[in-house]
């Protein structure tokens with residue numbers, strides 16, 4: 086029976102959860118399993134063995150559509166009841182947070198959210214360290230129920246590839262007709278490269294005084310074949326973009342992120358801090374973003390960016406000669 090069971094609807098998050106679960110399970114002599122829930126079961130699930138799973142438990146049902154939290158809760162709670170793990174790690178995506186909360190309530194189990202580390206005491210009790218206030222602090226929780234549940238945000242743990250193949254076991258668990266039926270599922274139309282996939286992001290904040298200056302950011306981004314993104318108020322208050330970066334928005338892992346007039350609130354930084362290099366341009370030398378950036382420029386962005394663009398263009402022209 087597995088000590089640690091992992092679930093996420095996102096394949097990459099499953100691999101990340103398995104990476105950490107495998108490490109802890111090896112130290113404690115436990116087994117690790119993953120759960121797959123869906124309308125049908127893909128053929129390649131044994132490959133999760135190469136990411137740390139000993140077993141993959143699957144539940145297939147026509148009721149498992151559209152990530153309906155009611156039916157997914159039935160399925161996950163059913164798997165947990167059969168498998169009896171000591172700890173269940175669930176990806177802290179929007180659906181994952183709802184499904185884990187409902188599952189914990191169903192089982193009368195404790196759930197710790199936004200876990201960044203965990204361990205088992207000698208008696209097998211789970212302790213989980215969890216981010217609070219968007220990462221400003223860390224709380225340590227002890228979860229005495231069995232199972233204990235913990236949610237983990239994407240990109241917190243590292244996926245680690247190894248040799249191995251998992252045993253895939255289909256489970257027959259009871260899933261009720263949901264009270265709420267999803268009538269239609271429409272994927273949002275994506276324009277161009279997704280911010281999450283762009284190697285370079287120019288990140289516009291409220292320090293940009295007027296929409297007419299957005300062309301500056303676009304010109305800068307185009308020199309790197311990058312994308313222009315923004316902070317939440319630039320989207321929610323000014324309506325310049327439909328989405329934003331940060332805690333409640335998209336999270337990027339760019340090679341280079343150039344922030345223009347971004348103050349550096351923790352809620353925003355959560356969305357950009359996994360970028361390899363952060364360059365901040367802000368006119369206030371005390372702006373918090375400078376403590377998060379690899380390079381900082383204290384300047385009015387409206388004056389500095391045209392100079393930067395001109396210098397980059399001159400450099401490209403010189404290299405092309």
Ligand SMILES: Cc1cc2nc3c(=O)[nH]c(=O)nc-3n(C[C@H](O)[C@H](O)[C@H](O)COP(=O)(O)OP(=O)(O)OC[C@H]3O[C@@H](n4cnc5c(N)ncnc54)[C@H](O)[C@@H]3O)c2cc1C
Pocket residue numbers: 289290291292293315316317318319329330331332333334345346347348349350351352353356366367368369372384385386387
């Ligand atoms: C629960 C919750 C969730 C949130 N989630 C998010 C989220 O996901 N993403 C997000 O972005 N925010 C989020 N916020 C809002 C967040 O707290 C900040 O209010 C927001 O990030 C600030 O955006 P900003 O840096 O663009 O603007 P501001 O804080 O207004 O900063 C503007 C900056 O521009 C600088 N500036 C001004 N003029 C110039 C100039 N001419 N040249 C250069 N610099 C200049 C200023 O010095 C200042 O530092 C959330 C808030 C809450 C409460």
